[in-house]
Each structure stands twice: as structure tokens, then as C-alpha cells.
Amino acid sequence: MDLSYTPQQDAFREEVRKFLADHADQVPPHFGVNRPTPEARAWQGLLISRGYVARTIPVEYGGSGQEPDIMKAQILAEEFAAARAPLGLVNQGISMFVPTLLEHGTEEQKRAWIAPTLHGEMVWCQGYSEPEAGSDLASLKTSAREDGDDFIINGQKIWTTTAHGADMMFALVRTEPHAPNRYLGISYLIIPMDSPGIEVRPLRTMTGEAEFNEVFFTDVRIPQTNIVGARGDGWRIANSTLKHERGMLGDPNAALARIRNLLNLMEAESVDGVRLIDMPVWCDRVMTLQGRAMAMKFHAMRLLTAAVKGEEPSLARMIVKLKATELNHQIATLAVDVLGEVGGLMGDGPLSRDRGVWQKRFMFDLGMIIGGGTAQIQKNIIGERGLGLPREPRLQAAGHNR
Amino acid sequence: MDFALSDDQILLQDQVDRAVGELAPVERVAAYVRDGDRAFATENVWQGLCSIGVPGLLVPEASGGLGLGILDAALVAEIMGRHAVPGAFLGPVVAAPLAILRAGDAEQQAELLPRIAEGSLRIAVAVSEQLSGTRGDAGVRLVDGRLSGSTQMAVDIAGADLILTADHAGRLVLVRPDAPGVTRLALNVVDRTRDAACLEFSGARPEMILPGNALAAIGAALRVVLAADLLGAASRMIDMAVAYAKIRNQFGRPIGSFQAVKHLCADMAAELEPGRALVWYAAHAQDVGLPDAALTALYAKAYLGEAARLAARNATEVHGGIGITEELGLHIWLKRISFGTQLFGGPTRLREEAAILQGYLGTSVACGRAAAE
Numbered sequence: 045m046d047l048s049y050t051p052q053q054d055a056f057r058e059e060v061r062k063f064l065a066d067h068a069d070q071v072p073p074h075f076g077v078n079r080p081t082p083e084a085r086a087w088q089g090l091l092i093s094r095g096y097v098a099r100t101i102p103v104e105y106g107g108s109g110q111e112p113d114i115m116k117a118q119i120l121a122e123e124f125a126a127a128r129a130p131l132g133l134v135n136q137g138i139s140m141f142v143p144t145l146l147e148h149g150t151e152e153q154k155r156a157w158i159a160p161t162l163h164g165e166m167v168w169c170q171g172y173s174e175p176e177a178g179s180d181l182a183s184l185k186t187s188a189r190e191d192g193d194d195f196i197i198n199g200q201k202i203w204t205t206t207a208h209g210a211d212m213m214f215a216l217v218r219t220e221p222h223a224p225n226r227y228l229g230i231s232y233l234i235i236p237m238d239s240p241g242i243e244v245r246p247l248r249t250m251t252g253e254a255e256f257n258e259v260f261f262t263d264v265r266i267p268q269t270n271i272v273g274a275r276g277d278g279w280r281i282a283n284s285t286l287k288h289e290r291g292m293l294g295d296p297n298a299a300l301a302r303i304r305n306l307l308n309l310m311e312a313e314s315v316d317g318v319r320l321i322d323m324p325v326w327c328d329r330v331m332t333l334q335g336r337a338m339a340m341k342f343h344a345m346r347l348l349t350a351a352v353k354g355e356e357p358s359l360a361r362m363i364v365k366l367k368a369t370e371l372n373h374q375i376a377t378l379a380v381d382v383l384g385e386v387g388g389l390m391g392d393g394p395l396s397r398d399r400g401v402w403q404k405r406f407m408f409d410l411g412m413i414i415g416g417g418t419a420q421i422q423k424n425i426i427g428e429r430g431l432g433l434p435r436e437p438r439l440q441a442a443g444h445n446r
Numbered sequence: 447m448d449f450a451l452s453d454d455q456i457l458l459q460d461q462v463d464r465a466v467g468e469l470a471p472v473e474r475v476a477a478y479v480r481d482g483d484r485a486f487a488t489e490n491v492w493q494g495l496c497s498i499g500v501p502g503l504l505v506p507e508a509s510g511g512l513g514l515g516i517l518d519a520a521l522v523a524e525i526m527g528r529h530a531v532p533g534a535f536l537g538p539v540v541a542a543p544l545a546i547l548r549a550g551d552a553e554q555q556a557e558l559l560p561r562i563a564e565g566s567l568r569i570a571v572a573v574s575e576q577l578s579g580t581r582g583d584a585g586v587r588l589v590d591g592r593l594s595g596s597t598q599m600a601v602d603i604a605g606a607d608l609i610l611t612a613d614h615a616g617r618l619v620l621v622r623p624d625a626p627g628v629t630r631l632a633l634n635v636v637d638r639t640r641d642a643a644c645l646e647f648s649g650a651r652p653e654m655i656l657p658g659n660a661l662a663a664i665g666a667a668l669r670v671v672l673a674a675d676l677l678g679a680a681s682r683m684i685d686m687a688v689a690y691a692k693i694r695n696q697f698g699r700p701i702g703s704f705q706a707v708k709h710l711c712a713d714m715a716a717e718l719e720p721g722r723a724l725v726w727y728a729a730h731a732q733d734v735g736l737p738d739a740a741l742t743a744l745y746a747k748a749y750l751g752e753a754a755r756l757a758a759r760n761a762t763e764v765h766g767g768i769g770i771t772e773e774l775g776l777h778i779w780l781k782r783i784s785f786g787t788q789l790f791g792g793p794t795r796l797r798e799e800a801a802i803l804q805g806y807l808g809t810s811v812a813c814g815r816a817a818a819e
Contacts, residue, residue: 045517045730046448053447115447321806324798331797335724335745342723345449353450363716420709426716427708431688434703 078209080164097132106159137168171215207257232278359430479638487533488605502563509559520674527678537602542569549658572600593647637785666743680754687761751787
């Protein structure tokens with residue numbers, strides 16, 4: 045066990061700090077809601093040219109072409125967080141579609157789509173979930189019927205983030221209705237969002253914002269070449285994408301940063317002349333969460349070391365989404381309790397603290413427990429793949445043949 | 447940065463696991479907790495631990511020990527918890543060598559450390575008031591070289607040659623359990639794999655007074671090592687519950703295929719696992735003196751206490767009715783977790799200390815403490 049960094053790593057950290065200090069004026073004030081702002085795209089281009097984002101993606105596809113180095117990636121994440129500077133664009137095109145395309149796409153597809161995606165010129169949305177296919181994603185019904193060299197798509201997707209501003213969708217669509225089982229009937233298709241027959245309707249959530257959309261397809265025509273991988277292989281390809289999404293969630297440094305904000309709040313808030321942090325009942329609650337956040341941070345250090353060594357502590361990795369989203373929600377819950385009646389206010393306005401961010405997080409973080417595989421699905425994964433418990437026998441009903 | 451166990455540490459755990467598995471197989475431990483044949487713990491198990499060098503874990507090599515650190519001691523403790531090994535560890539293997547190394551003078555070190563390392567000198571630890579708070583009028587006073595007062599709990603007292611205790615000012619003393627003026631009141635500990643006694647002193651003369659100050663270091667080490675013991679005990683209970691859920695059939699299929707049971711298992715495993723990294727970090731922090739050593743020791747014990755208790759509860763529930771029987775033996779680990787969670791400070795007490803350490807609870811608790819002094 046050695047928590048020190050090598051001289052090379054220390055030097056890299058210094059280089060990153062100096063870069064952040066020198067370029068503080070170029071950090072974009074807004075990243076844009078649906079599409080990246082010009083400032084955000086410029087920042088992204090600068091970071092790619094420095095080798096700080098899109099690090100391991102080959103230069104010919106618009107990346108930095110660096111050797112994989114998990115410690116450098118971690119140092120970048122830490123230093124950018126400390127400087128409150130965004131480490132490039134964060135969207136589903138970059139975090140999910142690009143890794144999938146690198147693994148499964150044709151050379152032509154990689155050349156056409158990766159570079160504009162990385163540089164924020166092409167925005168993607170994900171078309172997986174449907175109203176009748178949530179946790180049971182493989183039961184999806186949106187269909188693609190062959191017509192000459194094209195597919196004709198009909199159906200509906202839901203929980204589609206950024207669909208309004210998106211240029212393209214990567215989607216799971218049923219292309220083989222007569223496949224031997226439901227998994228083998230699904231293909232991974234690329235759908236331009238300006239195709240005739242697509243209708244996007246915003247889906248407002250309880251936070252009051254339209255974080256998601258519903259997307260309706262009526263006889264939408266795309267060329268059959270807009271497929272990633274082979275026909276009927278979409279389920280396997282999508283699972284590699286979901287793996288990227290789950291790995292993306294839950295940064296333990298972020299949880300400790302939220303604990304810091306919560307402690308600041310509890311030092312600032314007083315009831316009957318006593319700071320909440322000095323009241324034992326309240327203090328015990330935040331200390332409990334601080335201990336949990338520390339455990340998660342060290343757990344992440346363990347996973348980081350394992351990743352550097354090429355080891356895969358599978359159970360340890362599987363628990364991260366479940367525990368990190370739960371912890372975030374507990375932090376927001378305590379903050380709302382700390383604010384009392386004020387915690388029940390929404391948004392900015394009279395009496396509100398931090399522009400109402402805690403109540404918003406309380407609601408948003410509940411969504412995070414559900415999104416990307418619900419807590420209950422995570423527990424199934426931990427139980428079955430982590431602990432080796434038997435699967436639940438499936439009902440032999442129509443449409444559920446395996 | 448390398449946050450992982452070394453090959454030597456993995457080997458150490460394997461060796462202790464194999465030795466302890468032979469020394470204290472589950473049937474033998476079950477018979478011990480049922481019949482209370484004290485000699486099994488104080489003679490057989492202790493001699494077995496001596497034969498693999500466990501008493502000398504923290505004693506420097508120059509004094510005949512293994513010269514290892516708190517992390518290594520924690521890794522051994524995890525195995526002790528996994529096997530619910532009966533008998534002494536926390537006092538003679540952890541507290542005593544640390545006290546003498548950090549607070550003893552050269553003469554005391556030369557006299558005691560080699561005997562601690564070879565296991566011929568066993569030292570119980572009695573620091574309840576310092577780690578768990580003072581109950582009632584307990585507390586030890588050292589006046590004119592004589593001990594008076596009482597301490598709530600001396601741990602590992604069976605077979606002990608000396609007792610390490612501390613007076614109200616934090617001075618560490620070693621006193622013989624059979625010295626005139628020492629009264630021992632055996633306690634009925636729920637965890638039969640451990641033993642403890644309440645001590646009363648009336649003018650007892652200590653064998654030695656340690657000149658230095660090591661109470662904080664001993665407290666942190668005891669808590670981290672006990673957290674590791676809880677980790678081992680809890681992981682054993684999870685393993686047993688998962689194994690049972692795979693073979694026990696109800697409604698025509700293994701109960702582990704029902705999500706209600708599967709999620710009980712997933713919950714306890716997911717809760718316990720981050721505790722492993724927390725124990726590693728807290729132990730390593732003691733060894734190299736990291737700035738958050740004190741805070742992480744508190745959180746390691748608090749977190750593992752609660753995570754282990756959840757595992758004890760869920761693992762028992764997964765077993766259904768058989769889980770609460772004496773015959774199955776699951777209760778051996780449940781009770782080890784029950785006692786271990788409270789010993790040297792329970793979770794709420796530890797979080798209170800964590801708050802005070804960070805400058806919180808300024809008015810209420812600190813005033814209460816000051817009034818009590």
C-alpha cells in the first residue's frame with residue numbers, strides 16, 4: 045500500500061494546475077442546455093489538443109491518441125473538480141455512443157461520426173427505453189421493417205435526454221420479429237433526428253424541467269447501412285454501452301464535496317439561536333453520511349488500483365451505482381430536513397437558500413436511483429452475478445420466450 | 447498510488463487463515479461457546495497463535511517480533527473474525543505492544559517486548575472509560591503510586607498476566623490481576639468467544655507506570671483492528687447465508703431465486719464491501735501517520751459496526767427459523783458482531799467523537815463533558 049504519486053504523476057498534476065490557472069478565463073460560463081455553446085466547443089477543442097479529454101481515442105477519429113493511463117485520468121478529474129472547471133463535454137454521445145462505435149462500428153462509421161461528436165458539433169440522444177420496456181428492455185417493440193435498401197421505423201421511445209437539440213439517435217429497434225428469442229431480434233440503429241415522421245415531445249419531470257423527451261416514429265425511413273454491428277446483434281452491443289453508463293455514475297469525490305456543502309449549510313443555519321451542526325441529533329446524521337462518503341471514496345481508490353492492475357473485482361464494482369446514488373439522495377434529504385420549512389420551497393425566491401438547489405437535488409437524485417438500471421435491478425445484478433444466486437424463473441407467457 | 451494489499455499481506459492472511467482454520471474449526475468453536483471449556487481458548491488456541499508468531503505482530507524484529515503494522519494486524523483480525531476464534535487478541539497482540547513501544551521507556555521495552563512477542567506475557571486491556579465514556583462513578587485514579595476506583599471492562603482478562611489500564615489523566619499503568627487490592631468481577635459477555643471482567647482497585651500497586659502518552663494511538667488501533675474483526679465476521683455470515691439461499695428449496699425452487707431473499711443478500715454485501723476499503727485506509731493511516739488517521743479510525747469502527755450488524759440480521763433472516771437455533775451456530779458470529787459493535791465505543795459514540803474532532807457540537811456536548819469533569 046502506497047498512496048504517494050510518482051514524480052511523473054506529480055509533474056503531470058503540476059502541468060494540469062498550471063494549465064487551469066493560465067486558462068481560467070476560457071472556462072465557458074454556460075455549456076448550453078441541448079447543444080454546446082461555441083465557448084464550450086472551443087474549450088473542448090483546447091482540452092482535446094492538450095490530451096486531457098478523449099485521451100485514448102485515435103487522432104484520426106478526432107481524439108488525442110494518448111496511451112491509456114488511469115492515474116492521469118484520475119489526476120485530471122481531481123484537478124478540474126478542484127478548480128471547478130468542466131473536464132470537457134459530458135453527454136451520451138461521448139460517454140456511450142463513441143465507446144460503442146469504437147468497439148463495434150465500421151471504419152466508415154467511425155470516421156463519419158466520432159470526430160464531430162467529440163468536438164460537440166454532432167449531438168446524440170439515446171433511444172432505448174419504451175413505455176412498455178423499462179427494466180425489461182428486451183421486450184421493446186419499436187420496429188424496423190425492410191423496404192428495399194431502407195428500414196421503415198414505427199414506434200415510440202421515452203426518457204430520451206437532449207432529443208430536442210440532438211442531430212442523431214442511437215437506438216435499439218426490433219428488426220427480426222421472427223428471431224428464435226427476443227434478444228436476437230434487436231438491432232442497433234442510427235437515426236437522423238431530422239428524418240420525416242419523427243415527433244419529439246418534452247417530458248416534464250417533478251423538478252419542473254423537461255429533462256427528458258418522448259420520441260414518436262411514424263414510417264421513418266433510414267438506410268439499412270445505418271446499423272452498428274450485425275442485424276440481431278443489438279442487444280449484445282447495447283449491453284456494452286450500458287456498462288459504460290454504469291461506470292460513469294457515482295464519483296465519490298463528488299459525494300464528499302456535497303458533504304462539505306452540507307456541513308457549510310449546517311454551520312450557517314441556526315434554530316432557536318443554536319447552529320444545527322452543534323445539535324447532537326442533527327450532527328449525528330451528517331456524521332453518518334460523512335463516514336459513508338469516506339468509505340465510498342476509499343472504495344473508489346481500491347477500484348482505481350484494481351483497474352490500473354487490470355484486475356476486475358466484480359462485486360466491488362457492481363455496488364457503486366446502487367450505493368453512490370443512494371448516498372447522494374440521503375445527503376439531499378438531510379439538507380432538506382436541515383432547512384425545515386424552507387426546505388419545502390422550490391427554486392429561487394424569498395427565503396430560498398442556494399437558489400433552491402437542495403430540494404431540486406432531493407427530487408433529481410431520486411431519478412438517479414431509478415435511471416441507468418433501477419436500484420432493484422442493481423440488486424438483482426449484485427445477487428446473481430456478484431454472489432452467484434440463481435435467477436428468478438421466467439414466466440412462460442407470450443412474448444417472454446427466452 | 448497503489449491502494450491494495452501487497453503480496454506479503456495476502457500471503458499473511460492465507461497463512462493465518464489456514465492455521466486458524468485447523469486450530470479453531472467451527473465444530474470446536476461451537477462446542478467451546480456451549481461448554482465454556484476456558485482452557486481451549488487460553489491454552490490450545492493461544493499456543494497455536496504463538497506457533498505462527500501472532501503475538502509478535504506489532505513487536506519490532508529486534509525484540510523478537512514480526513515488526514509489522516496496524517494494517518497487518520487488521521488483516522489478521524479479519525481472519526480471526528471470520529473464524530470467530532475464541533480468546534485473546536486485542537489486549538496482548540494490539541494494545542500492549544503499542545503501549546510499551548509508544549509510552550514505555552527503554553528498560554520497560556527491553557523487559558516486556560520479547561516476552562510479548564513470544565506469547566509468554568499476556569496483557570489484558572482495560573480502557574473503557576477512555577474509549578466508551580465513563581458510566582456512573584467508574585474511573586481509575588493513581589495517587590501516590592496506588593490505584594483506586596474501577597474500570598468497567600477489562601478485555602482478554604482470562605489467562606492474562608498483566609492488565610493495561612489508564613487513570614483519569616490518561617497515564618498508562620500495568621497491574622497484576624492477582625495483586626492485592628484488585629477485585630475482578632467476571633462479566634457475562636454475550637459473545638462467548640471473548641471474555642471481560644469489571645475491575646475494582648483499592649490501593650493496588652501497579653507493576654509499572656509507563657512514562658509516555660499513547661492512549662490516542664492505542665484507542666485508534668484497537669478500533670481499526672476491531673473493525674477488521676467485524677468485517678471478517680460479517681463476511682462469513684454473508685457467505686453462509688448466500689450458500690444456504692442456493693440450496694434451501696421452498697415453493698419448488700431455491701429461496702435465493704426469489705428477489706425478496708436475493709435483495710436481502712445484495713443489501714448486506716453492498717453495505718459491507720466499501721467497509722473493506724475504509725478499514726484498509728484507516729489502518730494504513732495509523733501506520734504512516736496520515737492527517738486523517740484519527741477521523742478514519744472512528745469512521746472505520748462506526749461504519750463496520752453498523753454494516754456488520756446489518757449482515758448479522760439479514761444473514762439470520764435468510765436462514766429463516768433454523769437461523770436462530772443454537773445448533774446451526776450462526777449466532778456465534780451474530781454475538782461476536784453484537785459485542786464488537788459496542789466494544790471500544792459504539793457507532794453513535796464514535797460519530798460524536800468524529801464531530802468533536804472536527805470542531806462541531808461546540809456548545810452542547812463539550813459543555814456537558816466539562817460539567818462532568
